[in-house]
Amino acid sequence: xxxxxxxxxxxxxxxxxxxxxxxxxxxxxxxxxxxxxxxxxxxxxxxxxxxxxxxxxxxxxxxxxxxxxxxxxxxxxxxxxxxxxxxxxxxxxxxxxxxxxxxxxxxxxxxxxxxxxxxxxxxxxxxxxxxxxxxxxxxxxxxxxxxxxxxxxxxxxxxxxxxxxxxxxxxxxxxxxxxxxxxxxxxxxxxxxxxxxxxxxxxxxxxxxxxxxxxxxxxxxxxxxxxxxxxxxxxxxxxxxxxxxxxxxxxxxxxxxxxxxxxxxxxxxxxxxxxxxxxxxxxxxxxxxxxxxxxxxxxxxxxxxxxxxxxxxxxxxxxxxxxxxxxxxxxxxxxx
Amino acid sequence: xxxxxxxxxxxxxxxxxxxxxxxxxxxxxxxxxxxxxxxxxxxxxxxxxxxxxxxxxxxxxxxxxxxxxxxxxxxxxxxxxxxxxxxxxxxxxxxxxxxxxxxxxxxxxxxxxxxxxxxxxxxxxxxxxxxxxxxxxxxxxxxxxxxxxxxxxxxxxxxxxxxxxxxxxxxxxxxxxxxxxxxxxxxxxxxxxxxxxxxxxxxxxxxxxxxxxxxxxxxxxxxxxxxxxxxxxxxxxxxxxxxxxxxxxxxxxxxxxxxxxxxxxxxxxxxxxxxxxxxxxxxxxxxxxxxxxxxxxxxxxxxxxxxxxxxxxxxxxxxxxxxxxxxxxxxxxxxx
Numbered sequence: 155x156x157x158x159x160x161x162x163x164x165x166x167x168x169x170x171x172x173x174x175x176x177x178x179x180x181x182x183x184x185x186x187x188x189x190x191x192x193x194x195x196x197x198x199x200x201x202x203x204x205x206x207x208x209x210x211x212x213x214x215x216x217x218x219x220x221x222x223x224x225x226x227x228x229x230x231x232x233x234x235x236x237x238x239x240x241x242x243x244x245x246x247x248x249x250x251x252x253x254x255x256x257x258x259x260x261x262x263x264x265x266x267x268x269x270x271x272x273x274x275x276x277x278x279x280x281x282x283x284x285x286x287x288x289x290x291x292x293x294x295x296x297x298x299x300x301x302x303x304x305x306x307x308x309x310x311x312x313x314x315x316x317x318x319x320x321x322x323x324x325x326x327x328x329x330x331x332x333x334x335x336x337x338x339x340x341x342x343x344x345x346x347x348x349x350x351x352x353x354x355x356x357x358x359x360x361x362x363x364x365x366x367x368x369x370x371x372x373x374x375x376x377x378x379x380x381x382x383x384x385x386x387x388x389x390x391x392x393x394x395x396x397x398x399x400x401x402x403x404x405x406x407x408x409x410x411x412x413x414x415x416x417x418x419x420x421x422x423x424x425x426x427x428x429x430x431x432x433x434x435x436x437x438x439x440x441x442x443x444x445x446x447x448x449x450x451x452x453x454x455x456x457x458x459x460x461x462x463x464x465x466x467x468x469x470x471x472x473x474x475x476x477x478x479x480x481x482x483x484x485x486x487x488x489x490x
Numbered sequence: 491x492x493x494x495x496x497x498x499x500x501x502x503x504x505x506x507x508x509x510x511x512x513x514x515x516x517x518x519x520x521x522x523x524x525x526x527x528x529x530x531x532x533x534x535x536x537x538x539x540x541x542x543x544x545x546x547x548x549x550x551x552x553x554x555x556x557x558x559x560x561x562x563x564x565x566x567x568x569x570x571x572x573x574x575x576x577x578x579x580x581x582x583x584x585x586x587x588x589x590x591x592x593x594x595x596x597x598x599x600x601x602x603x604x605x606x607x608x609x610x611x612x613x614x615x616x617x618x619x620x621x622x623x624x625x626x627x628x629x630x631x632x633x634x635x636x637x638x639x640x641x642x643x644x645x646x647x648x649x650x651x652x653x654x655x656x657x658x659x660x661x662x663x664x665x666x667x668x669x670x671x672x673x674x675x676x677x678x679x680x681x682x683x684x685x686x687x688x689x690x691x692x693x694x695x696x697x698x699x700x701x702x703x704x705x706x707x708x709x710x711x712x713x714x715x716x717x718x719x720x721x722x723x724x725x726x727x728x729x730x731x732x733x734x735x736x737x738x739x740x741x742x743x744x745x746x747x748x749x750x751x752x753x754x755x756x757x758x759x760x761x762x763x764x765x766x767x768x769x770x771x772x773x774x775x776x777x778x779x780x781x782x783x784x785x786x787x788x789x790x791x792x793x794x795x796x797x798x799x800x801x802x803x804x805x806x807x808x809x810x811x812x813x814x815x816x817x818x819x820x821x822x823x824x825x826x
């Protein structure tokens with residue numbers, strides 16, 4: 155009842171996110187990812203999943219088309235399918251999304267989902283020229299680019315490329331980031347950096363969906379970032395993961411060189427492997443399973459006919475010894 | 491990759507909610523609210539807002555009708571409106587929802603939202619006979635009852651009535667609860683107790699929307715409940731709020747007895763007040779605002795013509811002194 159009544163910052167949160175955290179995220183993106191973003195453009199959410207759900211709800215009407223990379227991230231496909239959008243796959247090559255196919259698209263889609271840092275699952279990094287071409291395509295045709303910059307914190311070879319958001323002077327890019335990989339998924343904090351004109355609508359939709367993100371977690375994370383701990387943690391983990399990646403690549407070459415060709419993405423936490431002629435994805439996965447090794451198949455990530463057989467191997471949570479053991483066990487069961 | 495790989499309970503959460511918390515909530519509901527519910531029926535969410543959003547998404551198709559109490563909770567109306575449902579208001583009387591109107595409804599709605607513990611905003615407690623009638627209506631006609639049991643922890647006069655969920659042997663009731671009022675809203679933990687047949691669909695929809703609720707918060711709350719602190723806290727707050735309620739009722743009678751009639755809901759954290767003849771809701775709110783007292787109007791909670799003019803006064807976060815001051819200030823500005 156009383157207007158001057160004390161307010162407790164922990165009691166009620168801003169649906170857009172706690173200001174200190176929005177500031178810390180904007181500073182991080184501008185410094186580390188070459189973004190050009192103000193705290194007013196940041197929307198703090200629970201996860202990339204929630205970001206995708208919001209995009210699907212707000213940008214794509216039921217029955218309307220959405221452009222997705224092929225092969226691509228099943229989480230994105232699931233989010234748009236659950237909003238009853240019509241998936242239009244655009245093939246990628248070893249450099250990422252193929253711009254000629256995008257320019258030729260006549261589906262009427264107003265929105266494209268991409269993973270430019272390292273394409274999921276191929277690991278391709280979209281070169282600067284394609285990024286600029288992509289931005290021009292979006293600006294000229296009034297399209298939205300949903301840039302999922304997942305795992306961009308983990309880049310091992312050469313300099314990371316500036317994110318599409320930072321290059322896009324036309325405000326056509328919705329940038330998606332998360333702390334699920336750099337910290338832990340049970341934290342449930344992700345975020346979007348939005349074009350100015352979308353901030354209000356996305357914030358309102360989020361407030362209807364679930365109000366806001368827990369305040370204690372937001373303010374704790376903001377402090378963790380402000381004090382520099384987050385950057386140190388990412389640096390330490392980058393070094394650790396680079397080591398594990400090297401162990402996995404070496405073990406694959408040594409024990410399974412005749413079975414799979416391991417791709418070498420410049421970053422990320424997964425190694426895609428293409429099976430050699432004569433090896434069945436389904437059968438190798440079944441054999442591995444029986445030997446206690448879980449493999450994720452590559453082919454299910456493709457729409458249409460041009461499926462590639464193989465696996466996508468995550469190594470981030472395994473020690474060097476566990477990685478070596480898993481690959482050896484895999485080789486012995488496959489070559490039995 | 492390795493199947494036997496250690497899993498960390500903090501890393502990834504169950505979309506349905508952490509088991510210890512689901513157990514603690516089920517035990518609480520069965521003991522304190524007369525519910526009949528197993529932990530397998532509990533879905534841990536971020537808030538009642540998210541529960542309502544899920545209900546709107548899963549139970550009501552766009553363009554289809556949904557039955558809401560009139561007057562009723564605007565948050566529920568907003569959730570169903572945002573899902574493009576058609577709102578069908580059912581009038582309440584001093585005992586809550588009017589069963590004759592419900593039985594006469596021919597809108598084709600398959601779902602009713604109610605606040606039986608103390609109806610929002612009138613504060614009416616739905617009597618046992620009406621609860622049983624409601625359950626029979628739902629069972630006979632294949633309807634769903636969404637029982638929002640908000641603030642049921644705070645009951646001051648007489649014994650609280652068992653919740654509809656506990657009386658419903660036909661599994662037609664979706665029970666909504668939250669920790670926003672008993673602990674604090676920035677915690678972002680609410681829950682539903684679902685009929686067995688709905689658990690899977692609701693859990694899946696929630697997993698698509700935002701994955702799960704933060705693990706640390708869930709496990710901390712579970713421990714807090716298991717160790718008995720939650721029940722003690724609620725007991726302590728019930729006593730505190732009962733005192734504040736008495737102060738507010740006394741102050742209203744003393745200073746504003748000729749302006750408003752205060753209703754005396756048996757529980758909750760709000761006092762609805764009906765304005766006497768000749769007093770304008772809009773004008774009194776404006777005058778109060780200028781004097782630093784914020785009032786929420788009653789009439790906006792009504793659909794259709796039968797609006798009652800008045801205020802709904804929240805007192806939970808004010809001290810006795812602040813309540814007394816606010817009412818005095820209000821009286822002096824209105825009677826100037």
